[in-house]
Amino acid sequence: MKQIITLNINNQNYDVVVTPMDLLVDVIRKTVGLTGTKKGCGQGDCGACTVLIDGKPELSCIKLAVASVGKKITTIEGIANEDGTLHPIQDAFLDHGAVQCGFCTPGMILSAKALVDRNPNPTQKEIKTAISGNTCRCTGYINIIEAIESYANSVAEKEAK
Amino acid sequence: MGKMYEVANRYNNYRDYTKEFTEVGRSIRRPDGPDKVKGSVRYTDDLTLPRMVYGKLLRSKHAHANIVKIDYSKALELEGVLAVITGEDCPIPYGIVPHNANEHALAVGKVRNWGEPVAAVAATTEEIAEKALELIEVEYEVLEALVDPREAVKRDDVRIHEDSPNNICYEGIQIYGDPEKALAEADYVLEQDYYSSYVNHGFIEPQSALADFNVATGKLHLYATCQVPHYTHQQLAKVLEMPLNKIRITVPLIGGGFGGKGVASQADFCASILSRKIGRPVKITYERSEVFATNNGRHPCYMKMKLGFDKTGKITACDFTNLMDGGAYAGWGIVVLFYTASMVHIPYMIPNVRFDGKRIYTNKPTCGAFRGLGGVQPRFAMEQMLDQAAAHFGMDPYEIRMLNAAESGYTAMSKMYIPHTEYKKCLTECVEKSGYKEKHGKLPFGKGIGLSGGYYISGTSYTLYLSYKPHTVATIKVDEENDVTVYCGATDIGQGVDMVMAQMAAETLGVKTEDVTVIPRDTSVSTFDLGTFASRLTFATGWAIRQAAEKINAELKPVAAGMLGIRGDEVEVQGGEFYNIYKPKQRVPWREVVSSYIQTNGPLSMTGQFTPPRRKGIQQGGNIGHSPTFGFSAQIAEVDVDLETGKINVVKITEAGDCGVAINPQSVEGQVHGSIQMGMGQALYEEMKIAPDGTFLNPSFHDYKLPTALDMPEIDANIVDAYDPSAPYGAKESGEGPIQPTIPAIFNAVYDAIGVRFTEMPLTPEKVLNAIKEQKAKGVF
Numbered sequence: 001m002k003q004i005i006t007l008n009i010n011n012q013n014y015d016v017v018v019t020p021m022d023l024l025v026d027v028i029r030k031t032v033g034l035t036g037t038k039k040g041c042g043q044g045d046c047g048a049c050t051v052l053i054d055g056k057p058e059l060s061c062i063k064l065a066v067a068s069v070g071k072k073i074t075t076i077e078g079i080a081n082e083d084g085t086l087h088p089i090q091d092a093f094l095d096h097g098a099v100q101c102g103f104c105t106p107g108m109i110l111s112a113k114a115l116v117d118r119n120p121n122p123t124q125k126e127i128k129t130a131i132s133g134n135t136c137r138c139t140g141y142i143n144i145i146e147a148i149e150s151y152a153n154s155v156a157e158k159e160a161k
Numbered sequence: 162m163g164k165m166y167e168v169a170n171r172y173n174n175y176r177d178y179t180k181e182f183t184e185v186g187r188s189i190r191r192p193d194g195p196d197k198v199k200g201s202v203r204y205t206d207d208l209t210l211p212r213m214v215y216g217k218l219l220r221s222k223h224a225h226a227n228i229v230k231i232d233y234s235k236a237l238e239l240e241g242v243l244a245v246i247t248g249e250d251c252p253i254p255y256g257i258v259p260h261n262a263n264e265h266a267l268a269v270g271k272v273r274n275w276g277e278p279v280a281a282v283a284a285t286t287e288e289i290a291e292k293a294l295e296l297i298e299v300e301y302e303v304l305e306a307l308v309d310p311r312e313a314v315k316r317d318d319v320r321i322h323e324d325s326p327n328n329i330c331y332e333g334i335q336i337y338g339d340p341e342k343a344l345a346e347a348d349y350v351l352e353q354d355y356y357s358s359y360v361n362h363g364f365i366e367p368q369s370a371l372a373d374f375n376v377a378t379g380k381l382h383l384y385a386t387c388q389v390p391h392y393t394h395q396q397l398a399k400v401l402e403m404p405l406n407k408i409r410i411t412v413p414l415i416g417g418g419f420g421g422k423g424v425a426s427q428a429d430f431c432a433s434i435l436s437r438k439i440g441r442p443v444k445i446t447y448e449r450s451e452v453f454a455t456n457n458g459r460h461p462c463y464m465k466m467k468l469g470f471d472k473t474g475k476i477t478a479c480d481f482t483n484l485m486d487g488g489a490y491a492g493w494g495i496v497v498l499f500y501t502a503s504m505v506h507i508p509y510m511i512p513n514v515r516f517d518g519k520r521i522y523t524n525k526p527t528c529g530a531f532r533g534l535g536g537v538q539p540r541f542a543m544e545q546m547l548d549q550a551a552a553h554f555g556m557d558p559y560e561i562r563m564l565n566a567a568e569s570g571y572t573a574m575s576k577m578y579i580p581h582t583e584y585k586k587c588l589t590e591c592v593e594k595s596g597y598k599e600k601h602g603k604l605p606f607g608k609g610i611g612l613s614g615g616y617y618i619s620g621t622s623y624t625l626y627l628s629y630k631p632h633t634v635a636t637i638k639v640d641e642e643n644d645v646t647v648y649c650g651a652t653d654i655g656q657g658v659d660m661v662m663a664q665m666a667a668e669t670l671g672v673k674t675e676d677v678t679v680i681p682r683d684t685s686v687s688t689f690d691l692g693t694f695a696s697r698l699t700f701a702t703g704w705a706i707r708q709a710a711e712k713i714n715a716e717l718k719p720v721a722a723g724m725l726g727i728r729g730d731e732v733e734v735q736g737g738e739f740y741n742i743y744k745p746k747q748r749v750p751w752r753e754v755v756s757s758y759i760q761t762n763g764p765l766s767m768t769g770q771f772t773p774p775r776r777k778g779i780q781q782g783g784n785i786g787h788s789p790t791f792g793f794s795a796q797i798a799e800v801d802v803d804l805e806t807g808k809i810n811v812v813k814i815t816e817a818g819d820c821g822v823a824i825n826p827q828s829v830e831g832q833v834h835g836s837i838q839m840g841m842g843q844a845l846y847e848e849m850k851i852a853p854d855g856t857f858l859n860p861s862f863h864d865y866k867l868p869t870a871l872d873m874p875e876i877d878a879n880i881v882d883a884y885d886p887s888a889p890y891g892a893k894e895s896g897e898g899p900i901q902p903t904i905p906a907i908f909n910a911v912y913d914a915i916g917v918r919f920t921e922m923p924l925t926p927e928k929v930l931n932a933i934k935e936q937k938a939k940g941v942f
């Protein structure tokens with residue numbers, strides 16, 4: 001039943017022992033030890049477990065670990081710069097007061113970054129839609145939306161140059 | 162040392178007069194922010210300890226049943242299972258209010274709600290623990306379940322708790338003035354029934370507990386998602402029959418609480434008991450369905466409110482009857498019951514008040530503390546009735562509120578005293594900013610605008626058990642190695658209280674907030690504090706911190722004065738420097754003064770404390786709701802009702818709040834936004850559904866609908882200019898006041914839109930569509 005698979009997480013290969021039933025979120029959190037990925041509902045409803053798989057936001061609590069072999073997985077720990085300084089989207093979240101309890105924050109940042117990576121000029125509606133699968137109960141989303149708008153603007157400005 | 166300067170200090174706080182704060186009033190970045198955005202903070206479930214194992218709870222599928230027999234022998238035989246416990250292992254009841262503590266870590270003899278835990282397992286993996294649960298055989302004798310408090314109160318033949326006739330958990334009557342006479346003599350009397358719904362906090366982090374019992378030392382170390390480590394500490398000691406000093410509770414960061422983590426969870430007890438039994442650390446983390454089964458959410462209330470007015474529109478009397486659905490156990494129940502009583506006394510002046518309330522047991526997950534507890538329900542009734550009364554008197558809803566609004570210095574009939582309020586400013590500011598007067602009553606059918614006010618306590622004057630010890634203690638240590646370290650017991654549940662405490666300490670000490678480290682949330686390391694509830698921290702813990710900081714200044718100022726060659730009371734400190742207030746160019750760095758002090762005097766630390774004042778002449782339960790001061794807010798909702806589907810779209814909310822001085826304006830804004838989201842969810846769609854047999858129908862985020870980013874209105878949040886002289890740095894609550902007006906503002910807006918008064922939450926499309934059809938049939942549009 002058990003097998004060794006290789007998961008590429010944040011550009012590093014991890015050889016992990018899993019069963020076919022093991023969920024990606026549990027392997028990331030418990031086996032690999034990257035606890036930044038959160039589990040809020042375990043049923044794919046709240047988005048706290050969001051990771052990027054080949055750049056696309058996916059819910060790791062309803063995804064099997066074995067289905068992620070050969071793909072590039074990005075967790076929140078893979079967003080900051082190599083030297084540990086914050087990525088501009090992380091700075092934007094802090095500048096705009098988009099973080100309170102912080103439990104939804106990893107998933108929220110990953111969903112937002114994936115949006116801006118594919119669309120540096122999102123409308124407010126597109127931003128809201130992109131994070132509509134990520135539930136936040138503290139902030140009322142207002143400052144999160146502002147943070148994402150401000151980050152997208154900075155990316156768009158850079159691209160214009 | 163420093164005695165004369167302690168005295169001088171009292172007259173020397175001229176920043177309280179000039180209000181030239183540098184650290185307070187600054188929207189600094191949260192100190193915990195960088196780790197939160199990097200995903201490197203540790204919540205309870207992120208922790209692991211050597212030799213740690215996993216615990217799981219077996220929960221009842223019946224809402225009301227006697228437990229005939231539990232056989233867990235097969236579970237114990239399963240490889241990897243280390244221990245199984247049942248109610249027999251935890252016979253001592255607990256409860257946050259000692260008057261009627263009737264909860265157990267695991268059901269004893271009987272289950273009283275769907276999802277009540279009956280057994281707990283510790284195993285080497287979660288999978289084995291789950292398998293073990295399936296092997297536990299529980300024989301139940303199913304009893305009739307009561308899920309409606311209106312029925313339960315009549316059914317003495319079905320007692321949920323044997324010692325509670327008619328399933329009454331608690332009841333109380335308060336009479337202030339002569340409400341009967343006042344109502345008889347009133348020019349206009351309005352009477353209406355209301356129902357407020359059964360909702361859950363929906364915090365994203367499920368409860369988790371990691372218990373580490375050290376058999377060699379007999380000490381227990383619990384890491385838990387807990388807003389009230391002090392009360393949990395006491396209850397663990399009681400249930401585990403251990404002395405307090407053998408128990409340590411550390412609270413890692415919390416992923417949202419909103420009151421739901423304001424009681425000890427069954428995971429806290431079961432993990433601790435299992436750990437003690439097997440001598441290994443045990444972690445229990447809830448699934449989302451278990452969070453719903455635990456609940457502690459808002460009490461549904463069946464309310465009847467009667468308001469009397471004189472011919473000018475002034476309120477002369479309020480008669481408020483409240484039948485509360487408490488669910489299976491007592492929890493915070495008594496407290497919430499009497500909060501609903503006290504909440505009608507403010508923000509309007511009401512000279513005659515009668516309250517008649519009962520909290521009823523039903524076979525549903527227990528209700529407890531939820532943001533703005535006890536206030537949201539009566540506010541829902543009263544703020545709609547004010548609009549109705551305004552229409553009767555031909556007044557604007559804004560005018561009737563201004564006419565009745567209390568002012569600073571008002572003492573309510575319940576003896577609740579308002580040292581400071583800018584409530585009228587809140588009303589005026591949001592009316593002006595939203596263009597309310599130009600829009601109200603003038604928008605096309607289907608579009609509406611609604612006003613509501615509200616207030617909340619900013620602390621609580623009484624402890625949950627009789628005690629005269631200080632409600633909060635803060636110790637500040639100043640040294641060369643760490644600059645400033647603040648030890649306090651305030652529990653950050655996401656609202657950012659660690660940062661707010663640091664800002665307040667920095668303000669008085671005259672250093673940068675970034676140079677202050679706060680050590681909170683640990684019953685062994687930090688200082689005593691009652692916990693995070695009643696919006697008490699900014700005011701109560703704030704005063705304790707300020708007192709400790711002033712004592713530090715009283716020590717350091719004479720040293721600085723000596724170094725500057727001036728008198729001690731001529732010294733002030735700000736921006737990391739002590740300076741001569743008359744010749745501000747004469748300066749000495751704060752760090753040099755600290756070094757000099759320590760070299761000549763030794764280490765420096767000081768402790769402050771705070772206990773709110775008590776008031777005389779209080780009726781039964783009337784001490785509940787007393788607070789050293791109060792926060793106020795007003796909101797205006799603009800809605801767009803879809804006439805085809807009945808769906809209500811909240812387009813915009815304009816808010817104006819009086820939180821005194823905002824210590825961190827961005828955080829205040831965040832509290833307002835979050836409150837509005839939560840209030841809107843309850844107004845429009847959130848509701849826990851319980852079947853007649855007590856089965857929980859929607860214990861998941863799939864079926865219990867929370868607002869998403871797409872549902873949010875535009876929010877214009879405003880902090881009115883305010884300074885509460887009774888508060889530290891003029892600051893008071895902002896965490897629970899802003900949810901008070903949201904629901905009635907939306908309901909008033911819906912009335913303005915379609916001309917129908919709704920008296921029950923939530924405003925589902927079905928209800929709205931039926932109302933629209935009726936209006937259509939009447940030819941209203």
